Amino acid sequence: xxxxxxxxxxxxxxxxxxxxxxxxxxxxxxxxxxxxxxxxxxxxxxxxxxxxxxxxxxxxxxxxxxxxxxxxxxxxxxxxxxxxxxxxxxxxxxxxxxxxxxxxxxxxxxxxxxxxxxxxxxxxxxxxxxxxxxxxxxxxxxxxxxxxxxxxxxxxxxxxxxxxxxxxxxxxxxxxxxxxxxxxxxxxxxxxxxxxxxxxxxxxxxxxxxxxxxxxxxxxxxxxxxxxxxxxxxxxxxxxxxxxxxxxxxxxxx
Numbered sequence: 236x237x238x239x240x241x242x243x244x245x246x247x248x249x250x251x252x253x254x255x256x257x258x259x260x261x262x263x264x265x266x267x268x269x270x271x272x273x274x275x276x277x278x279x280x281x282x283x284x285x286x287x288x289x290x291x292x293x294x295x296x297x298x299x300x301x302x303x304x305x306x307x308x309x310x311x312x313x314x315x316x317x318x319x320x321x322x323x324x325x326x327x328x329x330x331x332x333x334x335x336x337x338x339x340x341x342x343x344x345x346x347x348x349x350x351x352x353x354x355x356x357x358x359x360x361x362x363x364x365x366x367x368x369x370x371x372x373x374x375x376x377x378x379x380x381x382x383x384x385x386x387x388x389x390x391x392x393x394x395x396x397x398x399x400x401x402x403x404x405x406x407x408x409x410x411x412x413x414x415x416x417x418x419x420x421x422x423x424x425x426x427x428x429x430x431x432x433x434x435x436x437x438x439x440x441x442x443x444x445x446x447x448x449x450x451x452x453x454x455x456x457x458x459x460x461x462x463x464x465x466x467x468x469x470x471x472x473x474x475x476x477x478x479x480x481x482x483x484x485x486x487x488x489x
Contacts, residue, residue, distance in 0.1 A: 360388025
């Protein structure tokens with residue numbers, strides 16, 4: 236059984252640009268940064284984005300075996316988690332996504348229980364000088380795009396912004412969103428929040444002109460969406476530094 240990622244994850248994927256990829260970033264502490272300035276583009280940054288969600292337990296959850304992992308996780312069964320670390324510099328970027336999700340394996344007739352398996356994966360993607368490469372490490376097996384021809388970086392939902400959020404919701408028949416509002420952030424930049432009333436979703440993305448190339452890659456400061464089990468699930472930027480903070484010469488794929 237495949238685990239279902241949260242609504243916020245699906246929304247990020249729907250709003251992300253076509254050039255998704257994942258940079259493995261270096262240190263990124265959440266200290267104040269220099270704002271881009273009115274009308275200016277942010278052309279260099281390091282960002283860390285984290286998301287976790289509880290999921291509704293399957294009907295068969297009473298008879299489960301946890302052989303390799305504890306049910307408390309993290310993430311706690313049957314939840315999912317995702318952490319994206321992103322470095323961007325003038326159109327090039329390196330991104331790393333570390334994710335974990337629960338799946339249900341085979342039924343153990345002897346113990347009369349279904350095996351619950353916590354799967355972990357790490358995807359790294361690099362775009363430099365127009366060349367795109369990626370790798371995926373899952374359950375100890377490393378695959379490289381150079382060997383398989385697969386684009387592993389496409390699984391990383393980069394580049395979701397408030398304008399594309401409105402367009403995405405409109406395409407599925409959501410009601411017109413209210414006017415966007417500006418908010419301050421702990422990182423020294425402002426974000427633009429869009430919150431369509433009918434969808435129960437809101438997203439605040441760093442404020443800069445939509446023509447800026449980095450908007451196709453930068454993740455939201457925060458995104459909120461209804462959780463499958465009730466309440467709200469949240470994805471948020473936990474670190475952001477802007478300016479001369481990236482050394483692209485250190486971008487090495489596994």
